[in-house]
Amino acid sequence: RQAAYAKLRDVEPFTRCGTRITVMMNAGLRDDMPGLALTGADGIGLFRTEFQFLVSATLPARERQTRLYRDVLDAAGDKPVVFRTVDIGGDKVLPYLRHNDGESEENPAMGWRALRVALERGGLLKVQARSLLEAAGGRTLNVMFPMVTEPWEFDAAREVFESQLAYLKTQKKLLPEAIRYGAMLEVPALAEQLDVLAPKLSFLSIGTNDLTQFLFAADRANPKLAERYDWLSPAILRFLKRVIQGVAGHSVDVTVCGEMGGRRLEALALLGIGIRRLSITPASVGPIKELVRKIDLDEIGKAMNGWLMAPPPSLRQALVDWAQQRGI
Numbered sequence: 001r002q003a004a005y006a007k008l009r010d011v012e013p014f015t016r017c018g019t020r021i022t023v024m025m026n027a028g029l030r031d032d033m034p035g036l037a038l039t040g041a042d043g044i045g046l047f048r049t050e051f052q053f054l055v056s057a058t059l060p061a062r063e064r065q066t067r068l069y070r071d072v073l074d075a076a077g078d079k080p081v082v083f084r085t086v087d088i089g090g091d092k093v094l095p096y097l098r099h100n101d102g103e104s105e106e107n108p109a110m111g112w113r114a115l116r117v118a119l120e121r122g123g124l125l126k127v128q129a130r131s132l133l134e135a136a137g138g139r140t141l142n143v144m145f146p147m148v149t150e151p152w153e154f155d156a157a158r159e160v161f162e163s164q165l166a167y168l169k170t171q172k173k174l175l176p177e178a179i180r181y182g183a184m185l186e187v188p189a190l191a192e193q194l195d196v197l198a199p200k201l202s203f204l205s206i207g208t209n210d211l212t213q214f215l216f217a218a219d220r221a222n223p224k225l226a227e228r229y230d231w232l233s234p235a236i237l238r239f240l241k242r243v244i245q246g247v248a249g250h251s252v253d254v255t256v257c258g259e260m261g262g263r264r265l266e267a268l269a270l271l272g273i274g275i276r277r278l279s280i281t282p283a284s285v286g287p288i289k290e291l292v293r294k295i296d297l298d299e300i301g302k303a304m305n306g307w308l309m310a311p312p313p314s315l316r317q318a319l320v321d322w323a324q325q326r327g328i
């Protein structure tokens, strides 16, 4: 695998028509960081901070969190890292962080998780905010919140960061040079309020893993349902296209950070609806950069437009044929 990485590492993801596509990788541990140099990814588009919590027997202390975030930023050098605040709860149960009533949940994916936990257990988010702000002293901090459902949740989470920032100022600590706040779009309801949210965002990251399970009402972890939906269905692609249109006109970077973006045909479809930034599993970075170089955005854009206006019996098959005809 390392040899395959090396071969594609220096491939620059310019499309045939000359547009630079941003291809970043997802990570969650210190050990993932060498992947940046190995794959030649443009940065870490999703750093899953909950991994540190999941491998720890107790809530990671502030110093440990700060150390991890600083190490990650050091390892990334000039490349950007987008830290996602903890996405715990749901199926990622921590023995030391339980719901108040100790009850287990019938639908954990739609339950007490992610930002819902972080806002209710304010101490948790405060400690993480302080750790991230300190770790990013003198640099840019990119932070995003998972499972945002309503714009006020984004405001509340941002407020926690801003008050920690104010505190660090009084302590004369080295502050981040800039802070960029983003939201993950994973809950379909948020798409209906993008006009409210967009002016407050620096970036929006679409988590297609959760988004599709909610759109199709099909548990992403249930193998019996794996055939129930296809990332290449008109429903998801039309939805994503509307999301892109929903933030157009605001200066919001839109990234897809779900597994979908790391698959060839899916990436092709995403480029076709206007996505220009992907964050994907490290092993997919090389192959997707290679794919990007074979694409003419105008051509795939027109094809996708037609297919989404009048969907063929199988959009997947249409994309397979389209790619085959062009030797892609």
Ligand code: PEP
Residues within 6 Å of the ligand: 046, 048, 087, 186, 206, 207, 208, 209, 210, 211, 257, 258, 259
């Ligand atoms: C997603 O939901 O698409 C996502 C990237 O987050 P996670 O897979 O960690 O839930």
Ligand code: MG
Residues within 6 Å of the ligand: 146, 186, 207, 209, 210
């Ligand atoms: Mg998710």
